[in-house]
Amino acid sequence: xxxxxxELRRAFELLDPPPPALFEAARAAFAFRDPDASLAxxxxxxxxxxxxxxxxxxxxxxxxxxxxxELQVSSAGPVRVLTGRLTPARPAxxxxxxxxxxxxxQVDESGHxxxxxxxxxxxxxxxxxxxxxxxxxxxxxx
Amino acid sequence: xxxxxxxxxxxxVVRARKGEAAAWDxxxxxxxxxxxSVARSRGLAGPAAEDAVQATWLRLVQRIDxxxxxxxxxxxxxxxxxxxxxxxxxxxxxxxxxxxxxDADPAPGPESRSVDRDRLERLAAALRAMxxxxxxxxxxLASSATYTEVSAALDLPVGSVGPxxxxxxxxxxxxxxx
Numbered sequence: 001x002x003x004x005x006x007e008l009r010r011a012f013e014l015l016d017p018p019p020p021a022l023f024e025a026a027r028a029a030f031a032f033r034d035p036d037a038s039l040a041x042x043x044x045x046x047x048x049x050x051x052x053x054x055x056x057x058x059x060x061x062x063x064x065x066x067x068x069x070e071l072q073v074s075s076a077g078p079v080r081v082l083t084g085r086l087t088p089a090r091p092a093x094x095x096x097x098x099x100x101x102x103x104x105x106q107v108d109e110s111g112h113x114x115x116x117x118x119x120x121x122x123x124x125x126x127x128x129x130x131x132x133x134x135x136x137x138x139x140x141x142x
Numbered sequence: 143x144x145x146x147x148x149x150x151x152x153x154x155v156v157r158a159r160k161g162e163a164a165a166w167d168x169x170x171x172x173x174x175x176x177x178x179s180v181a182r183s184r185g186l187a188g189p190a191a192e193d194a195v196q197a198t199w200l201r202l203v204q205r206i207d208x209x210x211x212x213x214x215x216x217x218x219x220x221x222x223x224x225x226x227x228x229x230x231x232x233x234x235x236x237x238x239x240x241x242x243x244x245d246a247d248p249a250p251g252p253e254s255r256s257v258d259r260d261r262l263e264r265l266a267a268a269l270r271a272m273x274x275x276x277x278x279x280x281x282x283l284a285s286s287a288t289y290t291e292v293s294a295a296l297d298l299p300v301g302s303v304g305p306x307x308x309x310x311x312x313x314x315x316x317x318x319x320x
């Protein structure tokens with residue numbers, strides 16, 4: 001390696017190293033691995049006009065194979081309230097994964113769900129359907 | 143027994159797909175410094191840079207089974223991290239980015255006694271004063287990134303990395319000699 005690059009490496013190792021907590025968090029992310037889940041990707045993310053009068057509100061749509069998740073995100077200070085709908089409609093168990101752990105909720109027979117107290121940051125929704133298959137959304141910054 | 147650096151990235155991906163946590167840990171150790179370089183060079187302050195890097199790893203967890211070229215996971219990570227940094231800059235109500243490194247204030251470690259800390263600080267300051275492309279490229283290369291990974295992070299043809307690297311290094315030397 002070039003001598004100057006080697007000096008640069010030492011400089012940043014000393015002055016601005018990656019925080020140890022970052023390695024820990026990245027390692028821990030492996031626990032979220034769920035190879036059998038069907039992944040619903042973010043396909044739409046919008047902030048409707050007029051939002052923001054009472055907290056901001058965002059509309060997100062996740063689309064996967066034969067499944068759609070629509071999500072409305074409202075801010076209440078540092079936490080988020082999630083209101084959403086799973087299509088096709090069916091009851092399910094929802095587990096919201098976020099920076100401070102998990103929050104569980106039920107999806108009713110019409111596919112609707114609501115859950116609050118979600119900390120802002122990276123969030124993912126994990127649905128367990130009646131036939132025991134799982135659907136996950138891609139991680140999003142809420 | 144082979145040391146960790148001898149194991150290819152592709153092999154680590156394949157082993158992580160089988161659920162081997164040690165292989166995932168090895169990927170994290172290998173690529174987190176490079177991703178941190180990308181996020182910090184882009185001008186993200188500490189917490190935002192951590193957010194971008196963590197988001198990159200979360201994406202890999204979800205997509206590791208469908209990566210087309212496990213061997214190119216480093217370039218894939220660099221591209222995702224670039225996009226995550228971009229998204230953070232564009233996020234509604236995002237705090238304005240601060241100049242890179244302005245919140246770096248580590249306590250002097252034992253190492254500082256054995257190296258010329260003044261010289262390293264001057265070097266880091268000179269790099270921070272350079273254009274973003276040079277800054278990112280040199281900092282990534284200093285974190286052992288490959289040309290392919292640099293080209294992915296900067297969205298440059300891989301063939302242009304060598305010549306730009308030479309120009310940026312010349313420029314950095316020049317500003318140190320001033």
